[in-house]
Amino acid sequence: EPEVTQTPSHQVTQMGQEVILRCVPISNHLYFYWYRQILGQKVEFLVSFYNNEISEKSEIFDDQFSVERPDGSNFTLKIRSTKLEDSAMYFCASKGSGANVLTFGAGSRLTVL
Amino acid sequence: AQSVSQHNHHVILSEAASLELGCNYSYGGTVNLFWYVQYPGQHLQLLLKYFSGDPLVKGIKGFEAEFIKSKFSFNLRKPSVQWSDTAEYFCAVNVKAAGNKLTFGGGTRVLVKP
Numbered sequence: 530e531p532e533v534t535q536t537p538s539h540q541v542t543q544m545g546q547e548v549i550l551r552c553v554p555i556s557n558h559l560y561f562y563w564y565r566q567i568l569g570q571k572v573e574f575l576v577s578f579y580n581n582e583i584s585e586k587s588e589i590f591d592d593q594f595s596v597e598r599p600d601g602s603n604f605t606l607k608i609r610s611t612k613l614e615d616s617a618m619y620f621c622a623s624k625g626s627g628a629n630v631l632t633f634g635a636g637s638r639l640t641v642l
Numbered sequence: 643a644q645s646v647s648q649h650n651h652h653v654i655l656s657e658a659a660s661l662e663l664g665c666n667y668s669y670g671g672t673v674n675l676f677w678y679v680q681y682p683g684q685h686l687q688l689l690l691k692y693f694s695g696d697p698l699v700k701g702i703k704g705f706e707a708e709f710i711k712s713k714f715s716f717n718l719r720k721p722s723v724q725w726s727d728t729a730e731y732f733c734a735v736n737v738k739a740a741g742n743k744l745t746f747g748g749g750t751r752v753l754v755k756p
Contacts, residue, residue: 631742
């Protein structure tokens with residue numbers, strides 16, 4: 530069964546450092562998403578991406594965040610200058626056209642010290 | 643904006659017990675409804691979904707959920723749980739008029755004792 534893969538599975542970084550989280554969506558999917566889950570809290574929507582541009586973003590997704598699809602397979606989330614409160618599990622998801630079901634990756638746990 | 647509430651944060655039960663997890667959402671329009679499960683150390687997996695039609699939806703692993711429009715609810719049930727059902731369960735809603743964004747409930751952590 531096709532999977533969404535995410536790397537790294539766990540990253541520890543110092544406050545103020547840049548972090549890039551990588552995702553390889555399912556190959557024929559066209560819609561891409563990032564969600565995050567702070568420990569003990571809800572899974573929160575960050576951003577959706579379609580046709581090489583952001584289609585929707587939440588208020589969490591401020592100027593410190595950016596997304597990119599640098600090639601035909603990867604979908605990345607960059608946090609420019611990490612803060613302690615960015616510590617969370619970040620989930621990538623993708624969806625095919627005509628479908629209403631997101632397929633999630635296993636997540637990347639980010640710890641900011 | 644829509645919101646999703648899951649009433650129980652933690653549920654502990656024994657094998658063979660019945661499970662029901664509550665989910666309520668706040669949105670008056672047309673919605674798609676989902677239950678996702680996250681087993682320890684694994685990714686979110688779709689258990690079942692409701693788009694339209696029969697409000698009683700059957701999913702994988704013996705789970706089912708019932709959409710009650712008048713109560714804005716989509717409760718998850720399983721008649722007899724197994725130890726392997728230990729996981730965190732998330733209800734999620736997608737508002738059809740608002741694109742593909744999912745709004746999640748807070749999750750319910752279920753521990754099934756052998």
